[in-house]
Amino acid sequence: MENVHAKIPWRLLFWSVQAALLLALLSWFATQLGAAQVMNGSASHPNSIHLPEDSNPPDANDVMLMNQNQIKKRDFDAANALRQKQIDEDTAKLLILAKDFDAQISKLGNKPLPSRLLREAEVIELLAHDVHTKMTLTVGGG
Amino acid sequence: MPEDSNPPDANAVMLLEQKRDSKRNFDAANALRQKQIDEDTAKLLILAKDFDAQISKLGNNPLPDRLLREAEVIELLAHDVHTKMTLTVGGG
Numbered sequence: 001m002e003n004v005h006a007k008i009p010w011r012l013l014f015w016s017v018q019a020a021l022l023l024a025l026l027s028w029f030a031t032q033l034g035a036a037q038v039m040n041g042s043a044s045h046p047n048s049i050h051l052p053e054d055s056n057p058p059d060a061n062d063v064m065l066m067n068q069n070q071i072k073k074r075d076f077d078a079a080n081a082l083r084q085k086q087i088d089e090d091t092a093k094l095l096i097l098a099k100d101f102d103a104q105i106s107k108l109g110n111k112p113l114p115s116r117l118l119r120e121a122e123v124i125e126l127l128a129h130d131v132h133t134k135m136t137l138t139v140g141g142g
Numbered sequence: 143m144p145e146d147s148n149p150p151d152a153n154a155v156m157l158l159e160q161k162r163d164s165k166r167n168f169d170a171a172n173a174l175r176q177k178q179i180d181e182d183t184a185k186l187l188i189l190a191k192d193f194d195a196q197i198s199k200l201g202n203n204p205l206p207d208r209l210l211r212e213a214e215v216i217e218l219l220a221h222d223v224h225t226k227m228t229l230t231v232g233g234g
Contacts, residue, residue, distance in 0.1 A: 084205070091190075091197045094216070098183075098190040105183045113176070113230050121224040124186070128217040135210050 083138050090131045097124050175230045182223045189216050 058066070101120050108117075150158070193212050200209075 081202075084200075084202075087205075088197055091194045095190045095194040098187045102183045102187040105180055108176075110173075110176075113179075113227055118224070118227050121220070121227050125217070125220040125224045128213070128220040132210075132213040132217045135205055135213050138205050 080138055083134050087131055087134050090127055094124065094127050094131065097127065172230050175226050179223055179226050182219055186216065186219050186223060189219065
């Protein structure tokens with residue numbers, strides 16, 4: 001009986017058990033650490049994997065909204081372009097009227113002002129007002 | 143009738159002189175206004191020429207605020223000329 005007990009390497013068995021326990025403890029810590037990182041999400045790591053909802057394509061409502069915005073912007077640009085063309089034309093008219101008006105006023109001398117010139121001045125004023133208003137709209141909207 | 147050939151009395155003379163004075167003042171105001179209309183019209187033409195040149199140069203670029211102010215000045219000047227002409231025609 002004494003011989004059987006003497007043959008078992010008690011010291012080796014003890015250290016083997018200790019090593020197995022240590023490995024089990026280490027693997028448990030590693031598992032816990034990994035779970036904690038997943039729970040914290042990607043905020044702490046800029047290079048972490050994105051969640052699926054961030055990279056999903058837009059749904060039908062989003063697409064519709066985007067299309068509506070695009071159409072609105074196109075209409076807005078078209079209206080601005082038209083207004084700018086009208087400003088060009090009105091400015092050219094304004095210059096012609098101003099030239100004619102200046103020539104008439106210079107020719108007048110000391111004679112009384114005719115009503116025709118008064119109407120021409122009114123037209124110039126209205127045209128200038130029109131150009132100014134259109135420019136305000138274009139600048140404000142553009 | 144004797145009263146038809148009588149010379150005007152002091153009150154009538156005073157009224158006539160007052161009327162003459164006011165007409166003189168009126169003519170002077172009208173002349174001044176007409177001079178201002180001449181000057182303003184010349185300014186308006188210069189501004190309109192410059193404005194047209196700037197607008198033509200612009201192309202498809204957005205309108206700058208400077209041009210907006212210039213359009214405002216032209217409008218105000220045109221309004222001023224029109225108002226002065228109305229006063230002159232109405233009073234003359």
